[in-house]
Amino acid sequence: MKDKTLLILSPSYPNEDESFIAETFVKYQVAELKQYFKKVIIIAPVLRSFGYLKKDRLCKDYTYDNVEVYYPRCIYIPLLWLSKIAIDNRLQVVERCIKEHHLHFDLIHAHFTWPSGYIGVRLKEKYGKPVITTIHENGDWFDQEVGTDHPLINTAWSGADALIRVNRKDVPVLKRYNEQVYSIPNGFSPAFHPIDTAVARERLGLPRDAKIIFTLGGLIKRKGFNYLIDATEQVCSQRDDVLCFIGGAGPERGSLQGQIGRLRLGEKVKLLGSVPSDILPLWMNACDIFVLPSLSESFGVVQIEAMACGKPVISARNRGSEEVIVSDLHGLLVEPADSEDLAEKILMALDREWNPEAILAYAERYTWDNIGKKIVDVYIRL
Incomplete structure (x- = not known):
């Protein structure tokens, strides 16, 4: 496919200096796929906020290697998820971006069903190019899409030339x-590969003799x-050498910090905020175990990132x-929403x-x- 151009549609994409990070796994995938194509084009619509939102301020078009990244500004105001939408011009701004920049492509790969998968199907109808949609949605989100039986979701799935699901369970x-x-x-x-634990801890300023739990997510x-956090309290009641670090940002930070305070775990549990991508491999290597307490995932790429550093999950x-x-x-594996089971397994793992x-x-x-080879096999079949 060295003479072909791949168009990728994604709801977000890291900016040039990675001061804005979202859907990083799409960029990692592009890093592998770009070798197969003459050019890769990324279109990731950005909500227009007139400078008030970080994403709007930081996302500027850029190029690297044979990759072109475009961030057309859009307006999206849902009144109720897909049931009633006041304004949504994301399809129009993608089409305008293609026209204004004279973009030509041979294949479309959309990430997530809505809106990218739906936009991909509409572009297929207009330009006559095959479209593949990768469905990354977590289990609860996916069940909601199936349960609503919404015509836009159904069109995104039935109108694609192929669908990729990141797990096996939902294929039927x-x-x-x-x-x-x-x-x-x-x-x-x-970037995720083994580094000596002592070296990683020294670079992060962590104690060498502690037992360290690390987790990451919004x-x-x-x-x-x-x-x-509840499980860590139980673990710390049985051993005093455990530290737990939680990487990520989001609306629950205040609630989680309050929980840490109530349980008097301020010296044992730390909220790190967003972890830069160049620092994340150090945290994976510095920990003794990686924990993913998430209640719903489609796959959970952070698990294999930890395993790629030789860490149990x-x-x-x-x-x-x-x-x-x-x-x-x-x-x-532990039962979801079960702090006692989680504490027991953490102690066992340590x-x-x-x-x-x-x-x-x-x-x-x-x-x-x-x-990447498996994805390219699907491209070739189309």
């Missing part, structure tokens, strides 16, 4: 809408960090993690001698090199 459901459904998980960046209720059963942690050689080489060997299947 999607085949009700489209026969061409593939299960292809996300991959991890080469600070929202679905991520279940409140259960991890403890995760709640959330529809995605069950397909990642398939052996207790690599990690442990006492256990793990085999980093076995974890690394398992993670190898999720390199973007391996995952």
